Amino acid sequence: MEITAGVPRLEPRQPLVADVHAVLVDMMMNHQFAPGARLNIDALARSLGVSPTPLREALARMEAEGLVLKEPRRSYTVAPLIGLEELRKLIDFRLLVEPAAAALAARHASDEQREQLEAFAHTGGAGAQDAAANRLDMIYDATFHDLIASFSDNTWLRDALARLRSHLHMYRLYHHAGQAAATKPEHVAIAQAIAANDPDTAADAMRVHLTTAMRRIDDVFANSRL
The missing domain is CATH 1.20.120.530 (GntR ligand-binding domain-like)
Known part of the structure; x- marks a missing residue:
């Protein structure tokens, strides 16, 4: 399952990684990204209007926070809700x-x-x-x-x-x-x-x-x- 629809587009400027991180966390907290959903980096970057680089950095921060998971040679998935x-x-x-x-x-x-x-x-x-x-x-x-x-x-x-x-x-x-x-x-x-x-x-x-x-x-x- 890939999540791209309903993504709020950022202003047409080079955003800081923190800006992208904030948008993604907002969406996750409001369950726009379902637990287990796969995040397509290229499609998500296009939807947000940013390059993949700040998006990858933001996702790396979210991985450290336990909000997303990354499999080798694959994209990120939304972490399951903690039991x-x-x-x-x-x-x-x-x-x-x-x-x-x-x-x-x-x-x-x-x-x-x-x-x-x-x-x-x-x-x-x-x-x-x-x-x-x-x-x-x-x-x-x-x-x-x-x-x-x-x-x-x-x-x-x-x-x-x-x-x-x-x-x-x-x-x-x-x-x-x-x-x-x-x-x-x-x-x-x-x-x-x-x-x-x-x-x-x-x-x-x-x-x-x-x-x-x-x-x-x-x-x-x-x-x-x-």
Whole structure:
């Protein structure tokens, strides 16, 4: 199965790889590329109005993020949705790391960083179902968790979380199920605990957030909407 129809054409200029990457991720998050679909690079490049070079570079980034797969001497295919058991393992790992990150941020963040995090927590969760809103929600979630990891003053911890790319896989589910906005009040609770310099409450709030995220994922699978 090749995907070329319905591809939004970019402006007639040489785009940055990031531009192409953003368009492709938007389409994947909104299920315009079905899991398992084969991506014809030449046809997709023509549809986007770009040369194959930035497209290949964008797809290589998506391969590193686990969103597409590449077989030797063949084109890319869209990665399957991560399974329920793998998602449980992913959340289990995050439960080991992110409550500690929140506690460390509560101890080490500067006053300016605390204000920044709390203000940012209130900005997300648009909840709309269009591509632009979906991407904003994805960026909001990823940025929020990265800010906490950054403010923890532990580069090893931040790098480990960045490599997970978990927000990309989870948002492939959330956007389809209309649950992306549900995380906002949980983010606000975490940010408020960090702003209050309360490590224990920050860790507990992060723990609640992640376990609640797993329950939302369970609901997605139980409702068989994917």
